[in-house]
Amino acid sequence: MLDLIKAQYNSGRAMTQGFNWGIMQRGQPHNLLSDLYPWGIDYYHELNPYFMINIPRIELYNIAKIITVRDGILPFAASMVKNFAKLQNLETGFIINPELAPYLPPVFNDRSHTWRISQKKKLKLADAPNVLITGVMSDSVDLKVVKEKLQFLRQVRKDAKIELYLPIRKHPLISGWRETYVGYETLNLIKDTLPGRTLNFLTSTELLERTSFKDTYHYDLIDDNELFADKGLWHFIANRGGTVHGFEDAPAPNSVFDLELGFTHTLHVCPLPEVPNRFGELVFHFKLNPSTEPVYDSSFISLIRKK
Amino acid sequence: MQKIACIFSFKESSWVSCQKIVFNLHAAYGSLENTEILNFNYGPQNERGENRALAQEIYDAEPDIISIIDHKPHPIFIINAITALYTQDKRPLPKFVFHVFGDFTLYYPLWDNLQKVLKGAQVQFIVASPRQKILLDRMLSGAESLVCPFPVNSEEFFHAPKLRQACRSAWGIEDKDFAFVFTGRLSRQKRIKTLITTFNLAFEKNPNAHLFVYGHSDNLGDPFMAKHDVEGEYFRSFFKTYRSLAPEVQNRIHFMGQVPNKELLPVYQGADAFINLSVHNDEDYGMSVAEAECSGLPCIMTDWGGLAAFAHSELPAATCYIPVAIGKRSKIVRKEEVVKAMNHAITKFKQVDRSELSRLAQEKFGVEAAHSILEDSLKKPFPIFTNFSELFSRASNANLNAMYRQPYRTRNNYINKLYREIYSAYVRPN
Numbered sequence: 001m002l003d004l005i006k007a008q009y010n011s012g013r014a015m016t017q018g019f020n021w022g023i024m025q026r027g028q029p030h031n032l033l034s035d036l037y038p039w040g041i042d043y044y045h046e047l048n049p050y051f052m053i054n055i056p057r058i059e060l061y062n063i064a065k066i067i068t069v070r071d072g073i074l075p076f077a078a079s080m081v082k083n084f085a086k087l088q089n090l091e092t093g094f095i096i097n098p099e100l101a102p103y104l105p106p107v108f109n110d111r112s113h114t115w116r117i118s119q120k121k122k123l124k125l126a127d128a129p130n131v132l133i134t135g136v137m138s139d140s141v142d143l144k145v146v147k148e149k150l151q152f153l154r155q156v157r158k159d160a161k162i163e164l165y166l167p168i169r170k171h172p173l174i175s176g177w178r179e180t181y182v183g184y185e186t187l188n189l190i191k192d193t194l195p196g197r198t199l200n201f202l203t204s205t206e207l208l209e210r211t212s213f214k215d216t217y218h219y220d221l222i223d224d225n226e227l228f229a230d231k232g233l234w235h236f237i238a239n240r241g242g243t244v245h246g247f248e249d250a251p252a253p254n255s256v257f258d259l260e261l262g263f264t265h266t267l268h269v270c271p272l273p274e275v276p277n278r279f280g281e282l283v284f285h286f287k288l289n290p291s292t293e294p295v296y297d298s299s300f301i302s303l304i305r306k307k
Numbered sequence: 308m309q310k311i312a313c314i315f316s317f318k319e320s321s322w323v324s325c326q327k328i329v330f331n332l333h334a335a336y337g338s339l340e341n342t343e344i345l346n347f348n349y350g351p352q353n354e355r356g357e358n359r360a361l362a363q364e365i366y367d368a369e370p371d372i373i374s375i376i377d378h379k380p381h382p383i384f385i386i387n388a389i390t391a392l393y394t395q396d397k398r399p400l401p402k403f404v405f406h407v408f409g410d411f412t413l414y415y416p417l418w419d420n421l422q423k424v425l426k427g428a429q430v431q432f433i434v435a436s437p438r439q440k441i442l443l444d445r446m447l448s449g450a451e452s453l454v455c456p457f458p459v460n461s462e463e464f465f466h467a468p469k470l471r472q473a474c475r476s477a478w479g480i481e482d483k484d485f486a487f488v489f490t491g492r493l494s495r496q497k498r499i500k501t502l503i504t505t506f507n508l509a510f511e512k513n514p515n516a517h518l519f520v521y522g523h524s525d526n527l528g529d530p531f532m533a534k535h536d537v538e539g540e541y542f543r544s545f546f547k548t549y550r551s552l553a554p555e556v557q558n559r560i561h562f563m564g565q566v567p568n569k570e571l572l573p574v575y576q577g578a579d580a581f582i583n584l585s586v587h588n589d590e591d592y593g594m595s596v597a598e599a600e601c602s603g604l605p606c607i608m609t610d611w612g613g614l615a616a617f618a619h620s621e622l623p624a625a626t627c628y629i630p631v632a633i634g635k636r637s638k639i640v641r642k643e644e645v646v647k648a649m650n651h652a653i654t655k656f657k658q659v660d661r662s663e664l665s666r667l668a669q670e671k672f673g674v675e676a677a678h679s680i681l682e683d684s685l686k687k688p689f690p691i692f693t694n695f696s697e698l699f700s701r702a703s704n705a706n707l708n709a710m711y712r713q714p715y716r717t718r719n720n721y722i723n724k725l726y727r728e729i730y731s732a733y734v735r736p737n
Contacts, residue, residue: 016537043538046547205351211323211492212523212565236538240523241564260546261539262524263562 001111004093005047005257005269008066014048015055015063023063025056032075032227032295035172036136038208039222040070041232045261047095047269049230052079053295061092068095068115068267070230074173074304077103078295080279081286095269097229102278103304112272113256115230119238119247119265126155128217132163132202132242133190134233135221137183139171146186149221150193152245162194165202172227173296186221213242220246238265310343311336311685312370312401314385315377317348324491324594325378325408327568331458332376332406335677339685345370351380362388372685373401378408381417390424402429402689407443407452409589409613412729415703422694429689435592436613442732446699450690456616457592458677459601459669463568466603466665467576474577478561484515485653488578488604490571490595493524493545495536496587498609498640500545503560505645507552510559516653518560518582521574531588531715531726532637575602580652582607583614584645586631586638590614590733600625600668603661607648609640612733617668625664627651631734635721698728 015024030053033040043049049068053075061067069076076096080087080103093111096104104112125131131153135141156162166186170177190199218237222228223246234244239262247265251258255268282303291297313336319326336344345368347361362385365373373389375382382405393400403425411418432452434440443452480486487506493499499520510516524545528536549560566574575581581599583606590612599606600617608614610628618626627648632639670676695703705714705725715726 012543016540018535041538044536044540045543211525214565214567232538239539239542260550262542263564 001093001113002256004065004111005095005113008048008064008093009046009257009259011065012046013064014044014046015050015060015067016042016044016048020063024054024060028056030054030075032172035138035169036222036228038204038236039136039228039231039233041236043232043235043261045259045267047259047267051228052076055079058083058086058090061090064092066093066095068230069097069100070228070232071100072097072225072227072229073100073103074226074301075295076100076229077279077282077304078293078300080105081282081294081300082292084283084286097225098270098273099225100229101273101275103282104272104277105279106277109272113269114272116252116255116268116270117230117247117261117265118249118251118268119244121264122247122249123215123217123243125153125217125219125245126157128157128160128215128243130161130163130213130216131156132165132213132216132218132237133221134165134207134218135186136172137166137168137180137186139178139180139182140173141182141186141221143182143185143189146221147189149223150189153190153193153219156194161200162197163200163202164190165204165207167204173301175296208236211240213237213240216242218242218244218246220244235261235265238262308341308343309372309685310345310368310370311339311372311374312345312347312365312368314347314349314365314373314375314382316350316379318350320377320379322378327460327594328408328457329377331460331674332677334460334674335458335681336374336376338674338678339682349375349377349380349382349385353380353384355384358384358388361385362392365389366392370401372404374404374406376406378410381414383417383421386421387424390428400428402431404431404433404685404689406433406455407435407439407591409439409587409591411443411446411591412588412702415699415706418695419699419703422692425692426694428692430692431684431689433684436616438612438615438733439591442729445729445732446695446702448694448696450692453680453684455677455680455684456597456672457594458674459594459597459672461601461669461673461675464572464575464598464601465669466662467572468661470573470576474573478517478519478577480517484517485580485657486517486519486578487580487582487607487649487652488519488521488574488599489582490521490574490599491583491585492527493520493522493542494527494587495529495534495541495544496527496585496590498584498586499524499541500548501640501642501645502582502584503545503549503552505642505649506560507556508642509646509649510653511553511556513653514555514559516559516649519563519574519578520561521563521566521571523565529588529637532722533713533716533720571598572602575599575604578604580605580607580649580656582649582652584609584629584640585614586611586640588730593617597668597672601665601672603665603668605652605656605659605661605664607652610735611638615735619664619667619671621667622660622664624655625659625667633722633727633730633734637722701725702729 048064252268257269294300524542592613
């Protein structure tokens with residue numbers, strides 16, 4: 001498998017490259033990426049980071065020798081289950097977030113690894129002159145979880161400048177739009193956590209036109225791996241000098257291959273963990289409840305969430 | 308007493324050089340004699356209603372001159388709103404000044420729409436460099452633009468030899484070492500990969516040569532050359548090159564990140580040469596070069612666009628130019644020429660009188676210099692604007708269709724005639 005990684009690294013061939021625009025149907029991204037923009041923005045490295053859910057046909061998996069999977073648990077499992085009958089013919093290897101390991105089809109075990117991303121020279125939150133809090137405000141947000149996550153921010157220094165990027169979006173797993181109080185309630189929670197502070201709000205344009213996040217501590221309220229495991233927004237901020245809370249503090253000790261993604265953050269390729277595999281269970285469920293888009297199927301979602 | 312309405316965004320631009328430009332230009336206006344400066348916030352978030360209200364405010368102030376000193380948002384929205392009020396009340400229009408930034412060539416359709424309301428008005432386009440003047444004058448029909456370099460604040464950038472030793476100690480280099488420095492975006496059009504490669508070619512065996520690179524990488528690509536980058540793509544390109552070098556050379560190339568403006572002065576004192584290999588389509592000027600020279604730092608630059616303005620006939624040894632040609636598929640910067648320039652710098656630049664370079668640069672690029680040009684030009688009648696030129700119309704049409712066809716490439720992916728007609732202004736004539 002290391003040979004496969006090195007061959008992929010040397011080829012540098014990736015689905016995000018411009019000449020693959022048409023074949024990857026990049027003009028028609030999956031709804032999940034639109035609903036969670038800009039967390040899913042493209043980025044490049046030689047090990048081909050891409051969203052499985054955004055690949056229009058399984059045959060395209062073979063564009064590169066390796067795919068570094070950016071999807072979270074749900075879309076990854078959905079993509080694999082939907083194509084379960086065709087997986088045997090693939091030659092691709094996968095590098096996945098460790099939490100996706102239970103859902104990796106066993107046929108890929110011998111050519112798959114996991115990825116972890118660390119960042120060096122991280123600013124401490126208590127020392128950061130600037131703090132950027134991001135999160136998507138939609139019906140999918142659990143305010144209890146948000147309240148818990150916000151406790152970490154109590155150590156923000158008194159004179160820190162606080163910026164918020166909290167776009168209001170529809171629930172990513174439901175087709176219709178519903179009005180929601182989540183955005184307002186989240187703001188209340190932030191005000192309770194950081195009383196008496198001036199909060200500065202950013203639009204998407206203001207965030208994405210920023211050329212420097214130096215001396216900025218980024219804290220994302222979406223740091224779970226259910227929908228997106230590899231968030232492009234985090235890379236965007238790290239590349240511009242920001243400290244990303246979500247990246248690990250130290251390199252992975254069992255890394256077999258390291259790839260510098262920016263001046264401060266590095267991708268580490270590590271062995272697959274040995275965990276019970278649930279792929280068969282998902283395929284069984286899918287056969288009984290076939291769906292064109294399992295990622296939006298509530299019974300599939302419940303099955304995934306059942307531990 | 309003349310009244311000048313200065314229109315700019317009170318919110319800082321995301322483009323770092325433009326932040327300083329607007330601030331310093333405003334300072335140059337601020338010291339004009341017998342002039343009242345009125346400031347109006349024209350920001351990127353202004354909605355149509357806000358623009359109408361702003362236009363009313365400007366109209367009520369009865370300025371003699373309306374001066375746009377910022378690059379974003381495009382002035383079309385506010386100028387449309389203002390001219391509508393004057394037309395409605397049948398009042399003669401004031402004079403207009405547009406300080407033209409490098410992104411002029413990104414917004415042809417918007418400038419195209421503006422020409423209808425400006426027709427017949429007194430309009431002065433002000434550019435930052437002689438080559439930008441050549442480019443813009445090709446876009447104007449009959450009228451000529453005026454050169455006023457974007458000013459550098461001489462209280463921020465000046466020759467300060469006392470800061471040199473501390474900077475070099477922080478860098479961990481000795482007096483006998485030679486330090487090249489680049490500051491700016493680590494961008495494809497700035498040729499960072501070429502910079503790393505040529506540094507290695509020139510100094511692989513020279514343990515005393517160092518390269519300090521200040522800035523963050525970006526994903527601007529080179530869209531006019533049909534090169535579109537996603538996040539991280541250009542970083543991987545130049546960093547892979549860096550990692551392929553011998554460890555001993557890697558240790559002499561230092562990526563320093565981005566630093567605030569006030570930390571650049573010591574950097575320019577500690578360095579022995581500033582180096583900039585930019586062939587950026589927007590290179591109307593070169594703010595980082597201007598600042599480096601005002602700090603007394605000799606410069607190696609590509610002979611492209613606004614960078615050509617930084618030679619001093621009084622002190623020719625202070626600059627070294629690398630030729631640029633527009634080739635079949637891209638702009639050509641030959642590695643041999645870069646290596647030659649670097650070697651020239653390492654033998655000659657330490658003898659340059661940096662105090663004299665600083666004095667010359669501040670005389671030409673300081674706020675005082677801009678103030679003098681404005682003082683002189685704003686008193687005179689402005690050219691009467693008729694329309695943009697035929698070349699402008701072709702460029703505008705090509706860019707309108709950019710979704711379907713690259714405006715500056717042929718079907719065989721060569722650079723086309725239109726690009727050469729426009730950007731031949733940015734290269735030295737044969």
